[in-house]
Amino acid sequence: MTGTRDQGLNRRGFVLGTVSGAALAMAPTLSGAGPDSSNKKTVLAQISKMHAENIKRLQDWIAFPSIAAENRNYPQGAEYMADLARKAGFTDVRLIPTSGKAGVFGRLNSGGATTLAIYFMYDVKQFLADEWSSPPLEGRLVPREQLGTVCMGRGAVNQKGPQNAFLSAMMAFHAAGKKLPVNLVLVCEGEEEIGSPHFGEIVMTPDVLQALKSCAGVLLPSADQKPDGSLEVQLGAKGIVELELVASGEKWGRGPQKDIHSSLEAQVDSPSWHLVQALNTLVEKDGHTPAVAGFFDLAKPLTERQKQMVATYAAEVPESVVQKQYGVAHWVHDLNWYDSLLRLYSQPTINIEGLVGGYTGPGGKTVLPHRAVAKIDMRLVPDMTAVDTLAKLKAHLLSHGFGDIEVNMTGGYDPTQTDENSKFMQAILKTYRNLGVSPQVVPRSPGSWPGYRFTNPPLSLPAGGFGLGHGTGAHAPDEYYLIESANAKVQGLDGAIASFVEILYALA
């Protein structure tokens, strides 16, 4: 279980929680006027009738957390996910074994011409109950000023709330006696919160792969609206490598093999200084730009169109609000807002997540530690890969005399990118606009999710998040998902479910 403050953002859910975006036209109209209009109306009409059971299903799910890092509720959490899928109408549902936690796979054949893949995660992040204002496994409905009523609990928005809303949409079809306009393939993992180390095994399982090959795209149900109703469409995400750099007397062959008295530093080498010197080689003199040899070799610059997206974003989102939100007075290199955003969307990074060595408690303790660790994440842009970047880091350390420092990768994956002009992405953009939301389109999330498993060969599918609704606090205390909205521009649970009904028709 982790013990640090959480910044309210997860690896995937990079959300500028309080940023005012473009003014919204109006509250969404939740029915269209196409050929499926009549069926859709019937389906949408079911949603409000099922409101109570849809909430109850979310609360029950929150009460049963799967936490991969703690091996909690495994394999029961996977079985629970499989049962939910079956109840929503998926057939052939089964667990997909991996070297780690099993995935869950299912299909729904509606006789549609189009098949859509849905990516789920059934695991949630660790939590410390003491830090919560409401019991984290209760999914209690609590009022939230200016927002309305939210369901508060671990996994509420990341990702049980949006996923349950998607399942609710499927159930609305069933209740209405209507077939879904598309066939579905469900791929679900239980290790997203530890970096999806075995998700590749799920995707590459022969019949899963075969089913995915038939799909037009991969949808990630989400709750994309900010508190003001605006939302971003991200055309991809950076990749990530998370790792620990470990300097130790044992591996170095110098310094002590256990913590010894600090006075001995006069005659004994220090693995901590060794780590500091190694770290110092990883960035340029600006204390920022990665200095690993070849680090940028595969990094593609932004296209003119991508720069245009950033310019639009910079014009629409006020810099001062974002600076205040982060507590940042100056962007790196004292860049202006637009240039800093260009970096945000285009630059690969090497970040220190954490430093741990020797005595870490209050005050001091006179030890010469035998071991020091830097927790690092590297963010990757196309066409960088996790494997290549990790290899370059190792080669860099070796060539600088730090070959003894262990590089223990704990998770990561390649960047993912989907063409803005793909039918899939156009359907998402069009659906949002039909629902009265003008999305801000950005080149990619500066955060990461393992979408490359879909967007890279052998599948090469478009993939992206979709969903009205709102929630926040992923990885943090008091995580919530909006149920009853007090703001017409922000959808509550029913509106979120309706948005999934809409996207299924749009993708058909």
Add this chain to the structure above:
Amino acid sequence: MTGTRDQGLNRRGFVLGTVSGAALAMAPTLSGAGPDSSNKKTVLAQISKMHAENIKRLQDWIAFPSIAAENRNYPQGAEYMADLARKAGFTDVRLIPTSGKAGVFGRLNSGGATTLAIYFMYDVKQFLADEWSSPPLEGRLVPREQLGTVCMGRGAVNQKGPQNAFLSAMMAFHAAGKKLPVNLVLVCEGEEEIGSPHFGEIVMTPDVLQALKSCAGVLLPSADQKPDGSLEVQLGAKGIVELELVASGEKWGRGPQKDIHSSLEAQVDSPSWHLVQALNTLVEKDGHTPAVAGFFDLAKPLTERQKQMVATYAAEVPESVVQKQYGVAHWVHDLNWYDSLLRLYSQPTINIEGLVGGYTGPGGKTVLPHRAVAKIDMRLVPDMTAVDTLAKLKAHLLSHGFGDIEVNMTGGYDPTQTDENSKFMQAILKTYRNLGVSPQVVPRSPGSWPGYRFTNPPLSLPAGGFGLGHGTGAHAPDEYYLIESANAKVQGLDGAIASFVEILYALA
């Protein structure tokens, strides 16, 4: 409370626990043949009779821990100390207020020609009871293979055991109806374990200072014997500055003012990289030699006599045993044993005690931390001072562009040195030899204790540790003090008490 492993050495008690020293001549004979011989015999004869009460007093004291870092048992622990002093025969015992915890002061006027000061600490180090094999506040008597029976508890050797043995010696005089051969002045502090931040105030209290000025030297009761019976006499100790270097967005004016999502590192500066770069300037390319401008300016080289002591030590103490004890395969710069010991006794150091920043739990967490801390200790040799060295560190950081990094000193003091040829030190050496032990004499402890308050002006007194007996585990779990020795070369409690009787006569 601290949570790290303890290396079994405290700031003061730098003890090569398992090192075989020179062969001992024989078991000590605990009575001499001088003019005081008859009185001394009478006193020594009391010791075995008081054995049970002497143990009980130690156990009771261990049961009542004063822990300055936790504000535990204050001011009751100071009062407890004062009561012990009164029971041992000190008069005019009173608490000496300071800006922190009060000290304890007392006198004993025996009509002797010589007055000796005794330095005590009444505080002990924090502990985690779970880590102990015996309850840390019980002072239980437990068998210890090859050693005999030990009293196990927090403070057993650091310093309640030796201090209780000294008080027991005083009580033996009283029981025998004999006057002490010297007058005594007791100065005691309750903040030794947090770096003696207010000990100067105790010493500079007018009547304490006045009393100390009348003294011939300052004795620190200790348990100096290693498990083989050998011991070291240290003619001083390095000084120390303990501090935290804190890089933060708040002070820097760059980077975030709270932990934010690590993906933002693309556009936001990182206080962690800033700290790494600052740290990197503190040592030379060898990853070891302090690079702070002027750091060595006041450091005196060893004299020829001091080098001779080191040579003798190097010849008597086997390198392989020490290397094995520390888990060290190579000394710094691949020095030979003697040259590495020269460094140990002569070189000031900058050591990283600990690194703490961002996420420090298992695995990773994608944050860009707003704050990172390096815990540093600097060891000083004569004529360096804590004030001057701290100022040089700050000036160095400022001149290298790291003036924003906070330098928070948590404790420290100047080096201490006593002339080997002083009467005081000669009496200690002679007493050990009379008791059958040939001490190894070293230029100073590479560890630290605040003896400079005595050895520097205005007092300029000789000061040093003394005491037969054995114990170890200061700051660590299972700290113990030997009560019944299974080895004739190592003294148990009664022998330790007797050694204090001997030194009082020797100093008279």
